Amino acid sequence: MSHSTPSLLARLSLNQETVRQWSLPELADGCARAGLRGVGLWRAPVRDYGVAAAARLVRDAGLTVTSLCRGGFFTALDPAERAAALDDNRAAVDEAAALGTDTLVLVSGGLPAGSRDLHGARERIADALAELAPYAAERGVRLAIEPLHPMYAADRCVVSTLAQALDLAERFPAAQVGVVVDTYHLWWDDTIGAQIARAGGAGGAAGAGSRIAAFQLADWITPLPEGVLLGRGQLGDGSVDLRWFRERVDAAGYRGPVEVEIFNPALWARDGAQVLAEVVDRFTAHVG
Amino acid sequence: MSHSTPSLLARLSLNQETVRQWSLPELADGCARAGLRGVGLWRAPVRDYGVAAAARLVRDAGLTVTSLCRGGFFTALDPAERAAALDDNRAAVDEAAALGTDTLVLVSGGLPAGSRDLHGARERIADALAELAPYAAERGVRLAIEPLHPMYAADRCVVSTLAQALDLAERFPAAQVGVVVDTYHLWWDDTIGAQIARAGGAGGAAGAGSRIAAFQLADWITPLPEGVLLGRGQLGDGSVDLRWFRERVDAAGYRGPVEVEIFNPALWARDGAQVLAEVVDRFTAHVG
Numbered sequence: 001m002s003h004s005t006p007s008l009l010a011r012l013s014l015n016q017e018t019v020r021q022w023s024l025p026e027l028a029d030g031c032a033r034a035g036l037r038g039v040g041l042w043r044a045p046v047r048d049y050g051v052a053a054a055a056r057l058v059r060d061a062g063l064t065v066t067s068l069c070r071g072g073f074f075t076a077l078d079p080a081e082r083a084a085a086l087d088d089n090r091a092a093v094d095e096a097a098a099l100g101t102d103t104l105v106l107v108s109g110g111l112p113a114g115s116r117d118l119h120g121a122r123e124r125i126a127d128a129l130a131e132l133a134p135y136a137a138e139r140g141v142r143l144a145i146e147p148l149h150p151m152y153a154a155d156r157c158v159v160s161t162l163a164q165a166l167d168l169a170e171r172f173p174a175a176q177v178g179v180v181v182d183t184y185h186l187w188w189d190d191t192i193g194a195q196i197a198r199a200g201g202a203g204g205a206a207g208a209g210s211r212i213a214a215f216q217l218a219d220w221i222t223p224l225p226e227g228v229l230l231g232r233g234q235l236g237d238g239s240v241d242l243r244w245f246r247e248r249v250d251a252a253g254y255r256g257p258v259e260v261e262i263f264n265p266a267l268w269a270r271d272g273a274q275v276l277a278e279v280v281d282r283f284t285a286h287v288g
Numbered sequence: 289m290s291h292s293t294p295s296l297l298a299r300l301s302l303n304q305e306t307v308r309q310w311s312l313p314e315l316a317d318g319c320a321r322a323g324l325r326g327v328g329l330w331r332a333p334v335r336d337y338g339v340a341a342a343a344r345l346v347r348d349a350g351l352t353v354t355s356l357c358r359g360g361f362f363t364a365l366d367p368a369e370r371a372a373a374l375d376d377n378r379a380a381v382d383e384a385a386a387l388g389t390d391t392l393v394l395v396s397g398g399l400p401a402g403s404r405d406l407h408g409a410r411e412r413i414a415d416a417l418a419e420l421a422p423y424a425a426e427r428g429v430r431l432a433i434e435p436l437h438p439m440y441a442a443d444r445c446v447v448s449t450l451a452q453a454l455d456l457a458e459r460f461p462a463a464q465v466g467v468v469v470d471t472y473h474l475w476w477d478d479t480i481g482a483q484i485a486r487a488g489g490a491g492g493a494a495g496a497g498s499r500i501a502a503f504q505l506a507d508w509i510t511p512l513p514e515g516v517l518l519g520r521g522q523l524g525d526g527s528v529d530l531r532w533f534r535e536r537v538d539a540a541g542y543r544g545p546v547e548v549e550i551f552n553p554a555l556w557a558r559d560g561a562q563v564l565a566e567v568v569d570r571f572t573a574h575v576g
Contacts, residue, residue: 116529118478151439153476154527155510160476188441188448190406222443226514239442241404 008246008258008288013038013066014279015216015261016045019272024049026272028061034276038066040216040259041099043092055099065101066257067144067214068092074128075109075121075158082124085109089132097139103213104136105144105180110155121158126168133176144213145169146180149188151228162186162195169211174201178213181249182261184232187220187240193248200252212254217242217287218262232262235282242286258287296534296546296576301326301354302567303504303549304333307560312337314560316349322564326354328504328547329387331380343387353389354545355432355502356380362416363397363409363446370412373397377420385427391501392424393432393468398443409446414456421464432501433457434468437476439516450474450483457499462489466501469537470549472520475508475528481536488540500542505530505575506550520550523570530574546575 014031016022016039022030024045031039039058046054046068058065071092076082096104108125115121129143136143147165148157159165165179179199186192201209219238225231235242246258260279267275302319304310304327310318312333319327327346334342334356346353359380364370384392396413403409417431424431435453436445447453453467467487474480489497507526513519523530534546548567555563 111527116527116532118476118529122478149438150476151437151512151516154508158476161478164478188406188438188446190410190449190452220442223515224439224512227511228439228516239399239404241406244404 006255009280009284010037011256011258012036012280012283013040013064013257013259014276015040015067015069015259016042017069018260018262018267018279019275020268021270022272024054024057028057028063030273030276031063032061034273034280036063036276038064038257038259040067040069040261041065041101042069043095046095046099051095051098059100064257065099066259067103067105068096068099068101070105070107070146071132071143072106072157073109074106074125075112076124077112077115086128086131089128090135093132093136093139093141096141102140102142103144103178104141105146105214107146107148108157108159110153110158118153118158122164122168125159126171129168129172129177133172137176142175142213143177144180145177146182147185149185161189162192162199166195166199166211174209174211178211180214180216181212181245182216182218183240183242183245184216184218184220187245196248196252200249200254210253212249212252212256214259215246215249215254215256216259216261217245217283218260230263230265232264234262234264234267234278235260236286246287258283294543297568297572298325299544299546300324300568300571301328301545301547302564303328303355303357303547304330305357306548306550306555306567307563308556309558310560312342312345316345316351318561318564319351320349322561322568324351324564326352326545326547328355328357328549329353329389330357331383334383334387339383339386347388352545353387354547355391355393356384356387356389357393358395358434359392359420359431360394360445361397362394362413363400364412365400365403374416374419377416378423381420381424381427381429384429390428390430391432391466392429393434393502395434395436396445396447398441398446406441406446410452410456413447414459417456417460417465421460425464430463430501431465432468433465434470435473437473449477450480450487454483454487454499462497462499466499468502468504469500469533470504470506471528471530471533472504472506472508475533484536484540488537488542498541500537500540500544502547503534503537503542503544504547504549505533505571506548518551518553520552522550522552522555522566523548524574534575546571
């Protein structure tokens with residue numbers, strides 16, 4: 001099968017948290033005016049607006065929802081807490097399906113209070129994936145395990161490398177469970193090139209085994225702020241060789257959306273349209 | 289050759305930065321009173337006090353200097369800066385020799401301003417090791433590459449995993465270049481058990497190839513403070529399975545000092561002797 005490859009700029013998607021200052025209507029309007037074709041959405045603002053209304057709003061603006069953030073938090077030991085997490089993830093799958101996206105991003109969860117058992121926590125993630133993946137697949141949604149930077153291992157996500165994410169994903173069919181390649185989390189890893197090739201299904205049938213469900217961009221800047229959540233850099237401002245990453249992901253056969261996801265209060269304090277214009281400029285200069 | 293193994297408590301060493309509130313004489317006196325046999329020292333306070341005087345002070349207190357922190361910062365691109373770094377590292381080697389320690393801990397350096405070339409920075413570290421290792425070996429000092437947590441990759445140390453540190457160290461004789469196993473930096477890594485075994489020379493001649501030059505302990509606590517330098521946890525307060533690490537390092541054949549190195553202003557605000565007593569208690573409860 002042969003098909004034309006969309007230009008890189010046509011694949012650019014803006015994750016909503018990059019412009020948190022925008023309401024959903026502002027986001028839909030602003031992205032459409034900027035000529036974007038995709039947006040990445042978050043559950044909380046979508047639910048506040050109404051899932052069906054949000055789906056209509058975005059569709060009417062000519063936009064595709066490239067991913068929904070986020071499910072996950074699978075590591076609880078308490079059975080009631082665990083059951084609640086699974087229920088919540090089924091709701092997240094339903095929301096993703098309603099929004100028309102095939103990608104639900106998972107932040108897998110940290111260590112339960114008092115636990116030091118990383119291995120056990122990772123196994124509970126695998127157990128949760130086994131329960132959720134068929135449910136998601138029936139609704140056309142793929143679970144996308146996002147490895148988070150190791151600085152989040154304790155309190156947010158015990159999946160810290162792309163290798164770990166792939167070790168988990170590969171227990172399931174590629175169509176059901178994939179991974180997220182996010183430059184902010186993975187840039188420091190000297191095995192990342194090889195792991196991206198692995199994620200692309202290198203050595204297997206062309207395309208058939210690809211695990212890359214999403215490709216997200218942010219730059220790494222220092223000093224990190226307290227809590228280390230909101231210190232991501234605008235593209236080009238930091239240490240990440242974004243073009244190198246894009247070339248590796250290209251070489252791995254990925255042709256999907258390229259989402260810019262930057263959590264940074266300095267961006268939120270500015271005019272959203274200006275931020276988006278800057279994202280497009282930086283994307284062209286540092287990624288294209 | 290057979291020799292008796294000292295008890296674990298007899299191997300406990302206090303890194304000076306854990307009790308920054310103590311002057312060098314207070315440190316020597318406090319550690320001797322607590323029955324410790326070793327201290328890890330830092331260059332700046334040692335130079336302020338005088339290297340020869342510090343060596344005498346510590347020796348007269350019956351203490352061994354288990355390591356000197358730190359050399360490194362090898363990643364500069366500017367030739368003058370690079371030459372200055374090598375000069376400074378030769379001075380650090382001389383100081384280590386004068387203090388009677390065989391271990392100089394290296395923090396290898398981050399990315400130069402504006403650079404995104406992690407691979408190139410790592411190669412410049414290898415080049416610097418090649419220049420320094422013979423100089424250090426002639427003075428009875430082994431260079432100890434410390435992999436730092438990936439959150440320091442941009443601004444402090446592009447060597448982020450034990451595997452990377454070993455990849456560098458193994459280019460040189462084991463007697464000249466080793467690695468530091470620090471729980472704070474490495475606890476999140478699911479390959480760490482295998483890498484510790486590799487560091488111990490598994491598969492090689494027993495003991496002959498061991499790369500473990502130092503074993504350091506701190507716990508991981510959250511939230512991380514701004515700048516992420518001074519947020520280390522007292523033993524037992526955090527997410528690290530310290531005993532598991534100690535058992536792995538034991539199994540790898542390491543019988544050297546076990547250094548507690550915690551950077552935390554809350555510890556510095558307390559009475560040093562109380563902090564040290566707490567360290568000993570926690571060490572017994574969580575490591576022994």
